[in-house]
Structures are given as C-alpha cells and as structure tokens.
Amino acid sequence: MVEEGVVRQALRTVLHPKLGKSLIDIGMISDISIQGEAVTVTLALKSYRSPLRSFLTSQIEKVVTALPGVASVQVEIAIMSREESERLFPHAPLKGVEKVSRFLAVASGKGGVGKTTVAVNVALALARQGCKVGLLDADVYGPSVPMMLGITEALDQVKGMIEPQEKYGLRIVSLGMTAGQNDAFIWRGPLVSKMLHNLLDQVQWGELDYLVIDLPPGTGDPSIAIAQALPNCLILMVTTPQDVALADVRRSIGLFHKTGQKIIGLVENMSYFLTSPSAEPIEIFGHGGGEKLSRETGIPLLGRIPLDLELRKGGDNGVPLMVSAPESSAAAVFQKIGKQILDINAAAL
Numbered sequence: 001m002v003e004e005g006v007v008r009q010a011l012r013t014v015l016h017p018k019l020g021k022s023l024i025d026i027g028m029i030s031d032i033s034i035q036g037e038a039v040t041v042t043l044a045l046k047s048y049r050s051p052l053r054s055f056l057t058s059q060i061e062k063v064v065t066a067l068p069g070v071a072s073v074q075v076e077i078a079i080m081s082r083e084e085s086e087r088l089f090p091h092a093p094l095k096g097v098e099k100v101s102r103f104l105a106v107a108s109g110k111g112g113v114g115k116t117t118v119a120v121n122v123a124l125a126l127a128r129q130g131c132k133v134g135l136l137d138a139d140v141y142g143p144s145v146p147m148m149l150g151i152t153e154a155l156d157q158v159k160g161m162i163e164p165q166e167k168y169g170l171r172i173v174s175l176g177m178t179a180g181q182n183d184a185f186i187w188r189g190p191l192v193s194k195m196l197h198n199l200l201d202q203v204q205w206g207e208l209d210y211l212v213i214d215l216p217p218g219t220g221d222p223s224i225a226i227a228q229a230l231p232n233c234l235i236l237m238v239t240t241p242q243d244v245a246l247a248d249v250r251r252s253i254g255l256f257h258k259t260g261q262k263i264i265g266l267v268e269n270m271s272y273f274l275t276s277p278s279a280e281p282i283e284i285f286g287h288g289g290g291e292k293l294s295r296e297t298g299i300p301l302l303g304r305i306p307l308d309l310e311l312r313k314g315g316d317n318g319v320p321l322m323v324s325a326p327e328s329s330a331a332a333v334f335q336k337i338g339k340q341i342l343d344i345n346a347a348a349l
C-alpha cells in the first residue's frame with residue numbers, strides 16, 4: 001500500500017498553470033485517501049466549471065498512477081469557500097465602482113414580474129431622498145432600462161472609461177445603450193461574467209451612495225457573476241402575489257443565501273387594483289403571497305405595489321411613474337420602499 005506522504009510528494013510536481021506553484025503548496029489538494037491500492041485525491045476548485053478541471057485531473061491521475069502500489073486513482077472535486085478562493089486569486093479591485101458606497105441588486109425568480117419597473121422607480125425614490133444613485137441594467141438577455149427611461153443615445157467613452165448617461169438625476173448604463181436596442185443578446189456563461197465585470201470595472205460610475213442593479217431573472221450566470229464580483233451587494237427580491245409558491249422564487253432566494261448575499265427585502269408587485277382612489281382594492285392575483293413568503297423566510301416585505309395604468313404607461317413611454325406622478329399613491333409605495341432601504345442600511349452601519 002502506498003503511503004500518503006509519497007502521494008503528497010508526487011503531487012508536488014503538479015503545478016497550477018497560471019500561478020506556477022504546486023497544487024499541494026497552494027492548498028488546492030484538500031484531501032488524499034488511500035484504500036488498499038485505490039487512491040482518492042480531492043481537488044479544490046473555484047467552481048465545478050473551472051476551465052482547469054480536466055487538465056489538473058489528468059495531471060493528478062498521471063503522477064499518482066505512476067507510483068508503485070497504486071492500481072487506481074480517482075479525482076474528486078471540492079469547491080473552495082469564498083475565503084479560500086479570495087486568498088488564492090485575489091480580485092483586482094473593480095476600478096469603476098471604487099467610490100460606490102452600496103450596491104443594491106433587484107432580482108426575481110422569473111421574468112415579467114416587474115423587476116425593471118421596481119429597479120427604475122426605487123432608484124428614483126432613493127434619488128428623491130437625496131442619494132446619488134446609479135442604475136446598471138445587468139439584464140443581459142433583455143435590457144429594458146433604456147426604453148423605460150427614454151434613452152436612445154449610445155454611451156460615450158472618455159479616456160478609456162465608459163461614461164454613464166445622466167437622466168432624471170440617475171447615472172445609467174445598459175447594454176441596450178451599446179448596441180441596437182432590438183438586438184437579441186445570446187451570451188454564454190463565461191462571456192456574461194466578463195461583460196458584467198467590465199460594466200463595473202470600466203464604467204466611470206463616480207461617487208454614488210447607491211448603485212442599483214437590474215439583474216436578469218432567475219439564478220443563471222449573470223446573477224452568480226454579480227454575487228461573486230460584489231460580495232456585499234444587497235438584494236431586493238420582486239415577486240407577484242401568485243408566484244410566491246413557485247419554486248423559482250425560492251431557488252432565487254436560495255442562490256443568494258448560498259453566495260452570502262443579504263436579501264434586505266421583498267417587494268410584491270401587481271398586488272391589487274384600485275378602480276378609484278377610495279375604492280376597495282381588488283386582488284386580481286390573490287392575497288397574502290408576499291406576507292406568507294416573508295413569514296416563511298424572515299425577509300421583510302417592504303411594500304406592495306398596485307397594478308397601475310400610469311406605471312405601465314411610464315414603462316412604455318420613457319417617463320417613469322416616479323417622474324410623471326411622484327405624488328400618486330403608487331409612487332408613495334416606492335417612496336416608502338426607498339425610505340426603508342435607507343433605514344435598513346442606517347441600522348446596519
């Protein structure tokens with residue numbers, strides 16, 4: 001039977017191709033177990049999809065199989081904790097967001113629940129409370145911020161950095177401002193991460209109290225990329241009354257818990273309809289979903305937004321409700337949500 005020390009010694013010859021150091025020395029071999037002539041080596045990687053996975057696996061197999069007393073080698077993959085991966089591969093600081101105090105990403109389980117509507121109007125509500133606010137449209141699959149804010153011009157570059165566009169007091173960047181707005185984006189995982197990284201690194205966001213990020217729906221690569229790039233990003237989760245029972249909302253909440261992000265609140269959109277300001281609310285999509293989810297998850301419900309014709313029109317004509325009708329009752333809900341976000345942050349300081 002081969003000794004563990006011998007296996008360890010052999011593995012010293014396997015180097016990380018970028019770092020040029022042995023996997024043993026940098027702690028990427030998290031376990032070696034030997035049973036008779038079978039050796040199992042556990043390789044710790046940043047993610048299951050690491051491009052190094054197959055290369056390192058075959059290198060490990062090669063050197064360990066060559067040892068006397070070894071009949072078989074199995075390489076198992078373990079995922080590094082964020083601390084381990086930060087230690088090994090420290091992130092270069094993201095230049096563009098150096099002066100941003102807080103990140104607030106707006107997420108949802110699925111599309112069409114009003115995520116962008118909430119992101120835009122909450123960003124405006126925070127601005128009305130006196131904050132300097134940026135808005136990053138990270139919905140790579142359907143960037144709709146330019147349409148909702150009536151922006152038709154492309155972005156400018158100054159000294160190699162992208163300049164956000166100013167509208168309604170917000171600093172705004174969207175991929176819909178870089179290409180034809182009707183282009184369909186079909187981005188694959190690694191490209192998405194790279195591009196989102198660039199939107200944080202190469203955009204001159206300047207001094208901001210909040211950068212509000214409109215995420216694509218669900219738990220795909222973009223949400224994971226933002227979570228990894230911005231570990232302190234706060235999450236606001238948008239649901240509708242009828243979809244709180246759905247698995248995708250829970251999956252989405254689960255993802256952010258797993259990546260260590262704090263979900264600061266739920267927003268229930270399309271909660272009710274008022275036929276007149278004093279009328280009894282009609283709960284078209286059912287009642288109590290947001291409250292139930294909040295009770296179950298312990299995440300506070302920050303507001304219930306009515307189905308509102310002005311809100312829908314605002315989304316289509318480029319003048320959001322918080323600009324066209326800031327005194328309306330639907331706008332008051334956004335104001336209340338903005339206020340609570342500020343209070344939660346103040347309490348956390």
Ligand SMILES: Nc1ncnc2c1ncn2[C@@H]1O[C@H](COP(=O)(O)OP(=O)(O)O)[C@@H](O)[C@H]1O
Pocket residue numbers: 108110111112113114115116117118144269270271305306307308309311312313314315316
């Ligand atoms: N509370 C609401 N009342 C009326 N229309 C709404 C409301 N919330 C969203 N909408 C409309 O529903 C559509 C989808 O909203 P959007 O914010 O684009 O969703 P998502 O970003 O989640 O895909 C848009 O036309 C928007 O104007």
Ligand SMILES: [Mg+2]
Pocket residue numbers: 115116117139142144
């Ligand atoms: Mg959207």
